[in-house]
Amino acid sequence: MQLEVTTRQIIKIAGPICLALIIPQINHITNTAFVGRLGEFELAANGIAGIYYLVMYMIAYGLNNGMQVLIARRAGQQQFSGIGQLFSNGIQVGLFFSGLAILLTLLAAPWFFSKSLHDNHIIAAAVSFIRIRIWGLPVLMMLNMANAFYIGSGHSKVLAVTSLFQEMVNIFFDYTLIFGKLGFPAMGLNGAATASVIAEVTGCGVAFSILFLKRYHLQYSLFSYLRLNWSIVRNILNVSAPLIVQFLFSIGGWFVFFIFIEHLGERPLAVSNMLRSIFGFFGIFTWALAAACNTMVSNIIGQGRPEQVFPIIRKIVGLSAGCAIAMCVVVNLFPYTLLHIYTNSADLITMAIPSIRVITLSTILMAIAAVVMSGVVGTGNTRINLVTEIIAVIGYLVYCDIVIERMRSELHWAWGADFIYWIIIFGISYWYLRSGRWKGKEI
Numbered sequence: 001m002q003l004e005v006t007t008r009q010i011i012k013i014a015g016p017i018c019l020a021l022i023i024p025q026i027n028h029i030t031n032t033a034f035v036g037r038l039g040e041f042e043l044a045a046n047g048i049a050g051i052y053y054l055v056m057y058m059i060a061y062g063l064n065n066g067m068q069v070l071i072a073r074r075a076g077q078q079q080f081s082g083i084g085q086l087f088s089n090g091i092q093v094g095l096f097f098s099g100l101a102i103l104l105t106l107l108a109a110p111w112f113f114s115k116s117l118h119d120n121h122i123i124a125a126a127v128s129f130i131r132i133r134i135w136g137l138p139v140l141m142m143l144n145m146a147n148a149f150y151i152g153s154g155h156s157k158v159l160a161v162t163s164l165f166q167e168m169v170n171i172f173f174d175y176t177l178i179f180g181k182l183g184f185p186a187m188g189l190n191g192a193a194t195a196s197v198i199a200e201v202t203g204c205g206v207a208f209s210i211l212f213l214k215r216y217h218l219q220y221s222l223f224s225y226l227r228l229n230w231s232i233v234r235n236i237l238n239v240s241a242p243l244i245v246q247f248l249f250s251i252g253g254w255f256v257f258f259i260f261i262e263h264l265g266e267r268p269l270a271v272s273n274m275l276r277s278i279f280g281f282f283g284i285f286t287w288a289l290a291a292a293c294n295t296m297v298s299n300i301i302g303q304g305r306p307e308q309v310f311p312i313i314r315k316i317v318g319l320s321a322g323c324a325i326a327m328c329v330v331v332n333l334f335p336y337t338l339l340h341i342y343t344n345s346a347d348l349i350t351m352a353i354p355s356i357r358v359i360t361l362s363t364i365l366m367a368i369a370a371v372v373m374s375g376v377v378g379t380g381n382t383r384i385n386l387v388t389e390i391i392a393v394i395g396y397l398v399y400c401d402i403v404i405e406r407m408r409s410e411l412h413w414a415w416g417a418d419f420i421y422w423i424i425i426f427g428i429s430y431w432y433l434r435s436g437r438w439k440g441k442e443i
Contacts, residue, residue, distance in 0.1 A: 073301070149222070331356060373385065
């Protein structure tokens with residue numbers, strides 16, 4: 001499928017992705033709201049364990065983005081058999097990495113939590129949660145490979161269907177397993193972990209069922225190349241490996257941020273988990289448009305039209321910034337209403353308000369920088385993204401160490417670290433695109 005540089009085309013790609021992202025965020029809000037009703041401690045433990053799982057998920061997300069670039073490039077070149085080769089080999093690579101992540105988690109996570117966190121009760125709860133949650137990673141990896149195919153080949157509408165089924169199951173089991181409803185055991189925080197694993201299995205099953213029902217497996221020869229082809233594996237890793245490391249650095253830095261917050265106390269950690277949930281939801285428009293930018297840039301280059309790269313990015317940046325500004329206005333007009341979804345504690349809500357003001361400003365900056373960075377991903381030179389990420393995370397963590405760990409500043413000053421991160425991301429990504437060094441890059 002060859003794409004055109006129009007606002008309609010951007011919305012056609014980003015719309016279903018946005019819907020697919022909204023549904024998991026609604027689930028995360030529901031999950032956090034349910035856990036928040038258990039208490040401040042559970043809310044804090046859920047936050048730190050959830051970020052750890054997000055770090056492991058970045059392996060799948062990095063492969064997803066790399067596969068998306070490669071599949072979009074083959075779609076632009078009308079090489080359908082090449083899409084099948086990428087898909088078959090990508091699944092095998094993904095399952096291998098997920099196995100390594102499970103092994104690492106089971107062996108090292110208890111030690112890591114014990115060395116990095118201060119509260120023994122949070123340590124015990126986080127370890128118990130993650131030992132259940134990590135088993136969802138292999139099916140999540142396969143789901144991400146299917147999503148990479150759907151986005152890269154221009155069938156992104158399917159994502160909305162798979163996400164809807166996944167999150168309906170997740171919300172049902174969240175309610176029944178956390179609180180012990182309808183005859184199910186009351187598992188508390190571990191119920192949330194179990195519900196998420198069941199939901200991921202459901203989402204993966206639906207995604208692969210649609211592959212067969214729509215006969216995409218025949219059209220693109222998706223399962224005709226199951227014998228591992230090392231040249232294709234090298235090509236996948238050449239594009240995806242820098243992205244995996246990049247995302248591990250990115251979310252790893254965020255994980256360290258939450259560890260620093262835990263050192264400030266249980267209450268700041270609980271507040272930060274609520275804020276993460278709120279802005280995760282309102283950031284979906286940016287990430288959907290960033291995914292569209294990635295796909296469209298790669299597809300247009302595959303068509304031999306590199307002069308259209310900047311018009312694409314400018315259009316998407318404008319849409320992303322407009323959405324971010326609108327969302328930030330809503331958050332600032334109704335902060336108390338949003339926070340009451342998670343807790344009835346007046347102290348927690350009062351503590352969160354100054355941080356909300358800070359994060360809304362950094363969200364607008366993110367809306368621009370994330371799209372520009374995704375434009376770089378679409379060119380195929382993912383190594384520059386890795387270098388950019390490393391520099392940005394170093395700046396981010398230096399700020400965190402000084403402001404949080406050494407100065408013990410208020411929570412809203414801690415969240416100011418996002419400004420450092422996104423300014424660096426935008427500066428280097430914009431410089432690289434303007435330099436033209438990406439032209440002629442073959443993947």
